[in-house]
Amino acid sequence: MSKKMIWKGLFGQQHVKTMLANAFDNKTLGHAYLFCGDAGAGAFQAALEMSMAALCTGNVEETPCGKCESCIKVMRLSHPDFHLVAPVCLEKEHRGTDGKLSQEGWSFLSDAAKSRLADPYIIPGYSSNPSIPVEWIKEVNHAVLRGPVIGGSNIVIIDGIDIMNKESANAMLKTLEEPPPGALFILITSRSNAILPTIASRCQTVRFGSVPPAEIKNVIDARFKDSVSSEVKDAAVRYSMGSPGRAIDLCKNPPGPVIEEACELIEECRIADWPAIFSHIDELARHGDFEQYERLFTYITYLVRSGFLGRIISSETYSDDIEDPGKTGNMSLSVDTHTVERCMTICREAISGVRAYGNVSIVLVNYMLSLTEILNEQKQ
Ligand SMILES: [Zn+2]
Structure with a gap:
């Protein structure tokens, strides 16, 4: 029986749905895909549904x-022909004295993969800089080269492929280059420009866009029902930047004060008010809440980006909220793509900086200096 692929839990992304389902139905799927999209936009959900479709043995047409x-078994990570690798923050006790992954280390990896599968739209949070252990890649490689155990397909999802270091990348390049029959690689990233060209060139790129506000509203209404107020839901839709995963996160952790703080900081940097910036940095460095810093950097980037988007996107999308002076202060920022890219770069650097260093003040000072420079170049 010839089967048709249907999507069950992927929100929006109509072009992706059509393209991949057609390839599946016509049996023209490639052997390696690079799924690129904002965190929580749906790439991981899509990868999971594709894996299930390829391995499904149900006697159904769809x-x-x-x-x-x-x-x-795919959902529980117990299918021998389904493999998932995701970034993790390994601790000292996960490796033995010889530097090899211990039994505890391997079960930590498996738990991380299972929790990623349990709720695919959740954006993973990390306590320090995550990595992809080379042993994990080698193990998956081995399974792919051995061939499928049950059916004709052997599926590998690698989440956060941009985090992979050279050693891990080299370990998988050869398999990507000459994939054995039945192998399907789905590599996922939110930073397509950070992918090694040797990897990107061996994959078909699939881009995930923003999900429309109305659809994001439906997602969070269905998930949270009345347990979250309508004000929080509205703010979550507004600041989700088209990512259902981010909207879910915002309903769990309402952004209120972080957004206000982000507005204040942008305004201080825009007018280069150094006494205010330094007293702000002192205050931030004192509380030492790393997740809070990440949220703050992310919202600053968002606010800069939305000033930009407000100019070029029509009024049905996110831009109608951006003009709301109560939400973004009285800032009139209009910026170009280059500025947005630079803001995103310093945001990423600042996030990995606070994860990697004990001295948060230095990271914060560097970040504010760069932001002030970027925003003031813009004014001239
Ligand atoms: Zn099935």
Whole structure:
């Protein structure tokens, strides 16, 4: 029986749905895809549904059925032909004195992958700079080269491929170059410009865009029902930047004060008010809440980006909220793509900086200096 692929839990992304389902139905799927999209936009959900569809053994016309043994094993990470690798923050105790991953280390990896699968839209948070252990890549490689155990397909999802170091990348390049029959690699990133060209060139790129506000609203209404107020839901939609995962995160951790703080900081940097900036940095360095810093840097980037988007996107999308002076202060920022890119770069550097260093003040000072420079170049 020829099966048709249907999407069950992927929100928006119509072009992706059509393209991949057509390739699946016509049996023209490639052997390696690079899924690029904002965190929480749906790339991981899509990868999971594709894996289930490829391995589903349900006696149904539309796949994945979500009910057969194969589908269930994929969701539980116990299918021998389904492999998932995700970034992790390994601790000292996860490696033995010889530097090799201990038993505890391997079960830590497996738990991380299982929790990633349990709720695919959740944006993973990390306590320090995450990495992809080379042993994990080698193990998956081995399984792919050995060939599928049950059916004709052997599926590998690698989440956060941009985090992979050279050693891990080299370990998988050869398999990507000459994939054995049945192998399907789905590599996922939110930073397509950070991918090694040797990897990107061996994959078909699939881009995930923003999900429309109305659809994001439906996602969070269905998930949170009345447990979250409508004000929080509205703010979550507004600041989600088109990512259902970010909207879910915002409903769990309402952004209120972080957004206000981000507005204040942008305004201080824009007018280069150094006494205010330094007293702000002191205050931030004192509380030492790393997740809070990440949120702050992310919202600053968002606010800069939305000033930019407000100019070029039509009024049905996110821009109608951006003019709201109560939400973004009285800033009139209009910036170009180059500025947005630079803001995103310093945001990423600052996030990895606070994860890597004990001295948060230095990271904060560097970040504010760069932001002041970027915003003031813009004014001239
Ligand atoms: Zn099934």
